[in-house]
Amino acid sequence: MMDKTVNQKAWFLVLPVFLIVAFSAVLPLMTVVNYSVQDTFGNNQFFWNGVGWFKELLDPSSDLGGRFYASLLRNLAFSAIILAIEVPLGILVALSMPRDGWRVAACLVILALPLLIPWNVVGTIWQIFGRPDIGLLGYTLNHMGIDYNYVSNEFDAWATVIVMDVWHWTSLVALLCYAGLKSIPDAYYQAAQIDGASRWAVFRAIQLPKLNRVLLIGVLLRFMDSFMIYTEPFVVTGGGPGNSTTFVSIELVKIALGQFDLGKAAALSLVYNIIVLIVCWIFYTVMTNAGVDHTKREGAV
Amino acid sequence: MARIDLVDLAQSYSGPDADLESFALKPISMTWRQGGAYALLGPSGCGKTTLLNLISGIVTPTRGQILFDGKDITPLSTQKRNIAQVFQFPVIYDTMTVGENLAFPLKNRGVPKAQIDARVAEIGELLDLTPYLGRKATRLTPDAKQKISLGRGLVRSDVAAVLFDEPLTVIDPALKWELRSKLKALHRALDLTMIYVTHDQTEALTFADTVVVMHDGRVVQSGTPQELFDKPAHTFVGYFIGSPGMNIVPAEVSGREARIGGHVIALQRSYDKLPAGPTIEVGIRPEFVHVATPAPGLLLAQVERVDDLGRISFARVRIGGVKFAARVPQGFSIAGSDVGLVFDPSRVHVYADSRLVEGVA
The missing domain is CATH 3.40.50.300 (P-loop containing nucleotide triphosphate hydrolases)
Incomplete structure (x- = not known):
């Protein structure tokens, strides 16, 4: 055994943190758990329901389950589409950025601008921008003979929401990739020149592998954000037309605050939370494994 | 190729x-x-x-x-x-x-x-x-x-x-x-x-x-x-190049003689037409100058320390203010703080403003 001084007073130093976390995170979460296993008709009267809400939620034939799965699928499709656009686009933007001089600063500021705009403002911008009567985009498109109306047409609504997200968040991927590119030592580019590598070969052999880790972080951040998206589509389409742009969090708010079904909403919240945690854990595992690959060395060749 | x-x-x-x-x-x-x-x-x-x-x-x-x-x-x-x-x-x-x-x-x-x-x-x-x-x-x-x-x-x-x-x-x-x-x-x-x-x-x-x-x-x-x-x-x-590097000492050179701090050492070649302006120095590798018991006719130097490199030893000495290294012949032991230096005339080079001057044979 090591000769360590035993000092139980250290617990008192941890206590404030413990209390704050309990007050701000654990207790509210437990309230949700509490709601998810009970039913209430107001007046603070509660009836035990066990796992009833969860059973209903996970059963696709029930109304609640049907809505949950539909919104989940919509949300996954949305995330997949924006990732498929934002990641390659972000890489492309980062690759075409200047490497030094005042242009770098200018580019960084311009790229950072959309990231600084609050969600509901972005939503409002696009809500107005897309209107066929007074919006610049909607008006122009309709006058070009394209029948564009995000309020009545499902495809237009989706296109608007996706373009809005790309507009808002591609910068994040681009900035991450730019940082990743900057960290590649010049020697790699010089060696590639010597080796006669084409622009594409340089990208495949040097830049993409070195961007590996920042891209993983970028994909994680963008997936999480788009999977939990609420404000922007809510402001633009309100989840419509019909339910076509109702993503999981919009559905959740409808159930909790629209119908005041607190039990169902609590069950949905918990399942939603668990999905997010599982995805996080997968990313975390992949990322740490990728890290091990670079730091651990094997015997001499 | x-x-x-x-x-x-x-x-x-x-x-x-x-x-x-x-x-x-x-x-x-x-x-x-x-x-x-x-x-x-x-x-x-x-x-x-x-x-x-x-x-x-x-x-x-x-x-x-x-x-x-x-x-x-x-x-x-x-x-x-x-x-x-x-x-x-x-x-x-x-x-x-x-x-x-x-x-x-x-x-x-x-x-x-x-x-x-x-x-x-x-x-x-x-x-x-x-x-x-x-x-x-x-x-x-x-x-x-x-x-x-x-x-x-x-x-x-x-x-x-x-x-x-x-x-x-x-x-x-x-x-x-x-x-x-x-x-x-x-x-x-x-x-x-x-x-x-x-x-x-x-x-x-x-x-x-x-x-x-x-x-x-x-x-x-x-x-x-x-x-x-x-x-x-x-x-x-x-x-x-060389370890220790070449000794470089300011000197006055004329004909077949170099004068270091009043002491004359012989040169193998003749340097008659040295330009007047530049700094004149002589250089000799430590391998080609060895220490000896002080005697008349030998350049005197003060010993600072001796580096034993195994097969060969070099004495670090001082001539006036200039640092100098010289070989210690095998079996020679330094007594006292002063030694005499023996130069190999064929190995002494003359430099004008750091550049080698070719002598006339």
């Missing part, structure tokens, strides 16, 4: 109008023989890497020309010049296997697959990489990485020259020796022109048949290791 000529080549990082003294590489003209093993030797910041990058095309020269076999290739990009270069820090494409790494320079140039495979196998064999060719090039030790970098430099058989920019800096001392001998063997086996940049004189002297010594952006001497040792053309060469 080619002969490389540098014609009035110079490089300034602060534009062509900068003061010539501030140039990273002052104008030089020289020729690199085909198939030669060269070392570019000099302290950090002397311009050797600049010279290398000019030859490979990573840096475009401020003025002058580079000719490969008489053809001016100055405006060509690195890709179009037929040059291979190995850098100080190993560059590995870690998504590829070791073999793919070696094949990369050939693949980029559209060499037929059968030829690539044969060449990769040959180079892999020479570098003892054969068992690892199919392995992913990740999780490698620094020396394994540098071996692969070397391999990529050597894999093209048609290059004008292979340039090495201090390639062994990151390697453990024990493996350095091995890799250096390997390089020497590769030079013999592959008949490539090799230019090896280093600040380590041992590396330069063991690798190269011609050592080019650089100092402050200039080439001060280029010759065989023996020439650099026997007849340094510049006091810097004398001091930089």
Whole structure:
């Protein structure tokens, strides 16, 4: 055994943190758990329901389950589409950025601008921008003979929401990739020149592998954000037309605050939370494994 | 393979109008023989890497020309010049296997697959990489990485020259020796022109048949290791090569005599027409002057300490204010603080403003 001084007073130093976390995170979460296993008709009267809400939620034939799965699928499709656009686009933007001089600063500021705009403002911008009567985009498109109306047409609504997200968040991927590119030592580019590598070969052999880790972080951040998206589509389409742009969090708010079904909403919240945690854990595992690959060395060749 | 000529080549990082003294590489003209093993030797910041990058095309020269076999290739990009270069820090494409790494320079140039495979196998064999060719090039030790970098430099058989920019800096001392001998063997086996940049004189002297010594952006001497040792053309060469370096002492020289602090030592050659202005110094390597019991007729010096290097011992002494090193003959023991110095007249060189002055026999 090591000769360590035993000092139980250290617990008192941890206590404030413990209390704050309990007050701000654990207790509210437990309230949700509490709601998810009970039913209430107001007046603070509660009836035990066990796992009833969860059973209903996970059963696709029930109304609640049907809505949950539909919104989940919509949300996954949305995330997949924006990732498929934002990641390659972000890489492309980062690759075409200047490497030094005042242009770098200018580019960084311009790229950072959309990231600084609050969600509901972005939503409002696009809500107005897309209107066929007074919006610049909607008006122009309709006058070009394209029948564009995000309020009545499902495809237009989706296109608007996706373009809005790309507009808002591609910068994040681009900035991450730019940082990743900057960290590649010049020697790699010089060696590639010597080796006669084409622009594409340089990208495949040097830049993409070195961007590996920042891209993983970028994909994680963008997936999480788009999977939990609420404000922007809510402001633009309100989840419509019909339910076509109702993503999981919009559905959740409808159930909790629209119908005041607190039990169902609590069950949905918990399942939603668990999905997010599982995805996080997968990313975390992949990322740490990728890290091990670079730091651990094997015997001499 | 080619002969490389540098014609009035110079490089300034602060534009062509900068003061010539501030140039990273002052104008030089020289020729690199085909198939030669060269070392570019000099302290950090002397311009050797600049010279290398000019030859490979990573840096475009401020003025002058580079000719490969008489053809001016100055405006060509690195890709179009037929040059291979190995850098100080190993560059590995870690998504590829070791073999793919070696094949990369050939693949980029559209060499037929059968030829690539044969060449990769040959180079892999020479570098003892054969068992690892199919392995992913990740999780490698620094020396394994540098071996692969070397391999990529050597894999093209048609290059004008292979340039090495201090390639062994990151390697453990024990493996350095091995890799250096390997390089020497590769030079013999592959008949490539090799230019090896280093600040380590041992590396330069063991690798190269011609050592080019650089100092402050200039080439001060280029010759065989023996020439650099026997007849340094510049006091810097004398001091930089050899351990300990050459003794340089201010002196008055006339005819066949040099006068150091009132004491006269004999010279083998005659220096009658020394210019009046420049600082005159004499230089002699510590190996060619030995200490003896003080006696009339010998230059007196004060002993500071004795360095025992095993097979040979050097006494560190002082002549007036000037530091000096001299061999201690075997069996001689220094008594007291003063010694006499015995010079070998044929080995004493005379320098005017740091440059060697040829005497008349």
